[in-house]
């Protein structure tokens with residue numbers, strides 16, 4: 001059995017907490033409770049190849065200015081999600097700068113873009129072009145919905161499998 | 170042949186011997202002449218030779234002392250770092266051990282004198298227990314336990330990931346995997362908000378009745394959840410364990426990738442931190458002095474006031490005290506109408522007062538000095554005074570030897586165990602039948618176990634259904650038995666193999682065992 005640390009980053013209200021809650025407990029709530037500081041969750045998964053992984057999932061508070069980010073929260077991560085809200089264009093540009101900073105800080109970590117709230121597609125301000133641009137900074141990208149559960153499990157299992165392959169933290 | 174040249178006529182002289190002897194002598198001569206001692210040959214025999222040379226008077230060690238000292242000196246001169254690095258973990262603990270030994274001896278000599286106070290205290294607790302109805306044991310625990318380490322976490326420092334945790338039996342709480350990272354977050358938070366220096370670490374956090382004691386090493390952090398106020402002993406234990414963890418798992422930590430497998434077995438180390446400390450150790454002196462004073466005072470007072478005690482009642486009291494299980498009268502001295510009785514008293518025995526009142530004697534005219542002792546008449550499993558007959562004990566032991574094995578994560582018996590089930594059922598029937606004849610009521614706990622090293626709900630559940638399965642099997646054999654057996658799942662708290670290293674160990678721990686409990690029918 002291996003344990004790996006995964007962090008979720010992104011500005012306020014993009015749905016980091018909701019995504020974790022959906023994945024770990026299969027619960028979604030419309031209520032918005034701002035995360036203060038950090039909260040840790042965990043999920044035991046068995047990868048398709050049979051390997052057991054315990055994901056230690058760190059839910060961070062959303063911050064518009066990523067530069068203030070507490071380095072101690074990120075220390076030792078093996079992977080991270082950068083989450084954006086498809087209905088808010090500014091969340092996407094912040095996501096890009098977060099991703100750049102993270103690539104510098106953790107060149108060996110696995111990462112994935114999540115563009116969340118896919119159930120509100122008709123309200124999305126994000127174009128396919130934006131998404132293609134995102135793919136340049138990162139290896140993978142999912143359109144997710146914490147509400148319907150679309151791509152949530154897939155995104156977590158995919159990054160977990162990639163993290164499990166690495167023989168360092 | 171060469172030996173013939175040097176020893177002309179040798180064969181002639183040897184011819185009377187038998188062929189084996191001739192061969193031996195020739196071989197010996199060859200070896201003597203050969204003398205071909207090569208470095209390779211020496212290298213092969215040197216370790217053995219050194220061992221042999223050192224046997225008995227250890228002459229070799231003595232002769233090598235000087236050389237060894239000089240070579241160490243040379244090594245220190247050349248590269249002191251190599252040696253200090255190698256010695257660091259040993260020196261640290263050696264110094265601590267020496268100090269500890271000194272302190273322990275010091276405390277011990279002091280305590281021995283004070284131990285008598287304890288017996289007086291114990292009598293007081295007995296009295297309190299009778300007066301208040303609070304169980305005696307509870308009072309003893311309350312009065313003596315100063316702190317108890319309930320949960321120990323070994324945490325990978327950089328990631329905050331929990332490596333392993335151990336806790337005292339029956340302790341449940343939030344998921345340890347989530348507690349461990351939060352703990353490092355909290356410590357970082359405190360450090361940040363108090364603007365502590367980089368080298369200053371938050372090494373203890375107080376929360377309600379608990380203290381979280383934290384020790385940091387280069388790779389790992391050890392956190393102790395302590396009920397009460399831990400003392401230096403707990404801190405030292407934590408430091409020692411952390412040092413040993415680094416010594417043994419240093420290279421594993423260096424290459425840490427989240428893999429938990431290499432840390433199997435570290436639990437036994439962590440368990441060393443699950444200590445508790447009694448309240449008595451430091452504060453004995455005043456209590457002792459006070460109780461001693463009061464005994465002396467009481468002696469004087471009663472001596473002054475009391476008249477002559479009737480020899481008759483004194484004899485009756487001594488006789489009945491002596492007859493009481495767990496009480497031994499060592500000596501009795503009567504001076505000026507005051508009798509001093511020296512007793513050995515098992516804490517589980519009846520109070521001397523009760524014995525006295527049963528023979529209608531007031532203890533006012535007596536001074537009782539009792540020393541605590543453990544009477545063999547009491548066994549822990551049996552509160553009653555009568556010993557359990559050997560025949561029953563033998564059956565109980567036989568039953569305890571039976572183990573039923575189960576499939577992984579299942580209440581399915583592994584194949585080929587029908588015989589064991591039947592045997593357990595037979596012993597059980599015999600035990601219950603024979604118990605009644607001896608005036609004992611016997612019950613049997615069917616104890617379910619689980620493999621693994623985390624006492625979580627799953628472990629408890631699986632052990633519970635295993636115990637229930639065994640229970641059902643007995644019911645099938647003999648419905649009568651179900652009134653005497655009880656199924657209970659203990660999870661991993663009483664495993665057959667405490668430290669699982671191999672799959673075989675795990676197989677052993679997926680099991681059910683039996684525990685007979687004997688109770689005298691009153």
Ligand SMILES: Nc1nc2c(ncn2[C@@H]2O[C@H](COP(=O)(O)OP(=O)(O)OP(=O)(O)O)[C@@H](O)[C@H]2O)c(=O)[nH]1
Nearest residue numbers: 013014015016017018030032035062117145146147
């Ligand atoms: N419709 C829809 N709403 C969502 C989705 N994900 C999150 N929300 C809502 O968005 C709001 C914010 O969600 P959170 O999960 O708390 O966002 P967060 O990123 O954790 O926010 P901070 O912790 O403050 O940074 C809540 O009201 C959620 O119900 C989604 O996929 N679809």
Ligand SMILES: [Mg+2]
Nearest residue numbers: 016017034035
């Ligand atoms: Mg949140």
